[in-house]
Amino acid sequence: DGGITQSPKYLFRKEGQNVTLSCEQNLNHDAMYWYRQDPGQGLRLIYYSQIVNDFQKGDIAEGYSVSREKKESFPLTVTSAQKNPTAFYLCASSNRGVASTDTQYFGPGTRLTVL
Amino acid sequence: AQSVAQPEDQVNVAEGNPLTVKCTYSVSGNPYLFWYVQYPNRGLQFLLKYITGDNLVKGSYGFEAEFNKSQTSFHLKKPSALVSDSALYFCAVREGTGGFKTIFGAGTRLFVKA
Numbered sequence: 001d002g003g004i005t006q007s008p009k010y011l012f013r014k015e016g017q018n019v020t021l022s023c024e025q026n027l028n029h030d031a032m033y034w035y036r037q038d039p040g041q042g043l044r045l046i047y048y049s050q051i052v053n054d055f056q057k058g059d060i061a062e063g064y065s066v067s068r069e070k071k072e073s074f075p076l077t078v079t080s081a082q083k084n085p086t087a088f089y090l091c092a093s094s095n096r097g098v099a100s101t102d103t104q105y106f107g108p109g110t111r112l113t114v115l
Numbered sequence: 116a117q118s119v120a121q122p123e124d125q126v127n128v129a130e131g132n133p134l135t136v137k138c139t140y141s142v143s144g145n146p147y148l149f150w151y152v153q154y155p156n157r158g159l160q161f162l163l164k165y166i167t168g169d170n171l172v173k174g175s176y177g178f179e180a181e182f183n184k185s186q187t188s189f190h191l192k193k194p195s196a197l198v199s200d201s202a203l204y205f206c207a208v209r210e211g212t213g214g215f216k217t218i219f220g221a222g223t224r225l226f227v228k229a
Contacts, residue, residue, distance in 0.1 A: 042205065
């Protein structure tokens with residue numbers, strides 16, 4: 001998982017509550033990504049960012065928001081509008097951006113559970 | 116639209132036997148192909164990738180994969196399985212020309228029995 005940290009490892013959310021998942025990387029990568037993983041499904045892209053202060057929606061952005069104020073940080077907020085947020089969330093980064101051959105490297109993940 | 120399929124939910128092999136985890140893909144241009152491994156409650160670890168060149172790609176932990184353009188496949192292989200190889204394996208594809216999104220398969224769980 002080296003170079004990318006996610007916190008917390010486990011997170012519990014009450015109905016109607018917003019929560020923020022942290023993702024930090026020290027790899028000096030330009031691009032960062034958030035994925036959602038559900039059992040029996042592949043990873044689904046929530047948001048991605050190619051440079052600071054810029055980000056784009058992925059396939060399942062509804063109910064989520066992000067910011068990219070610093071190169072090394074890409075926090076994800078799960079809002080109360082996300083109706084089924086219980087999942088494993090993975091952050092990733094890559095060197096030269098989404099349209100390159102560069103490999104994505106993943107953090108250890110955050111498991112979010114709605115109470 | 117690009118897609119990737121892993122036809123087996125689970126693969127069982129005995130330790131010391133060769134293993135194969137299958138992956139087929141669909142893209143409109145040249146593919147970039149990746150294999151990742153995931154251990155329980157962990158992030159994905161990169162194993163290997165195919166961009167261009169030799170169809171046989173060697174990666175981490177003794178794994179290799181063969182790119183077959185005519186069959187649109189990128190199967191993951193290892194000559195001799197270890198119990199510690201037991202994990203969830205993901206194949207991923209990105210369209211090489213102008214593609215910006217990586218599509219992941221649903222994953223194949225590998226069980227290696229001692």
